[in-house]
Amino acid sequence: MNPKTENKKIVIAIDGHSSCGKSTVAKQLAQQLGYIYLDSGAMYRAVTLFALRNKLASNGTVDEQALISRLAEIKIEFRVNATTKQNETYLNGENVEEEIRQLPVANHVSPVATIREVRAEMVKQQQLMGQEKGIVMDGRDIGTVVFPNAELKIFMTASPEVRAQRRYDELTAKGQQVSFEEILNNVEERDRIDSSREVSPLKQADDALILDNSHLTREEQLQWAITKAQERIAK
Structure with a gap:
C-alpha cells in the first residue's frame, strides 16, 4: 500500500x-x-445494563421515561483488546463486555431497544464514533x-x-x-x-x-x- x-x-x-x-x-x-467493529447490539445491551444498575428495569419491564431522562449520562465506546484483538464494549469508561452478555441483560434488552429516543441517542453516538474513522x-x-x-x-x-x-x-x-x-x-x-x-x-x-x-x-x-x-x- x-x-x-x-x-x-x-x-x-x-x-x-x-x-x-x-x-x-x-x-x-x-x-x-x-x-473498530461498531456492534449496535452491544450498545443496546450496555444501555440495558445501565438501566438495570440504576433500577430503571426489572422483571422484563423498563421505566421508559426515567431511562429517557438519563440518556445523557450514558457514553458507550468500543476498544480493541491488545491481546485478543477482539472488540470490547465500555460503558462510561468501564469494560462491560462480559456483563452485557449475561442473562439479566438479555431478558431486558428487547424493550430497551424499541424505545425511539434510545435508538436516536445510539445513532448519535455511532455517528460521533464515525468521525474518528x-x-x-x-x-x-x-x-x-x-x-x-x-x-x-x-x-x-x-x-x-x-x-x-x-x-x-x-x-x-x-x-x-x-x-x-x-x-x-x-x-x-x-x-x-x-x-x-x-x-x-x-x-x-x-x-x-x-x-x-x-x-x-x-x-x-x-x-x-x-x-x-x-x-x-x-x-
Missing part, C-alpha cells in the same frame, strides 16, 4: 438481508484492517441513515432459497427437526418486514456496492470486501 495512504482510515457501512452473514463479514473485515458497522440502514457519507458502502444479499438452505443446514446440524419450506417462508417474510418497517427499514444506498454471496465461500466474500476496502483507502 502507498505509504501516504497506509494510515488513512475510512468508514465502512454494510447493509443487507437477514441471514446473509453481514456481522461475520463486518467483524472479520474490521479485524483484518485493524478497525476506522469503523465497520453492519445493519439495515447504516449506509442510508447512520453513515450516509461512508467511504465504502456494501449491500449484502443472497437468494432467499440459498439463505433458507444455510439456515436449514445450520439447524439440522444441531439435531433440530425443521421444514425447509417453513424456513424459506420465514426468510421471505423477514425480508418483507425488514423492507417495510416504519423505523430503520432495510434500504440499499444508491452508491452501495452489491455483494451477492449466493455462491461464494466465507473466504471469498471476505477477500472481496478487503479488496474493495483497500481500493477506497488508497483513493
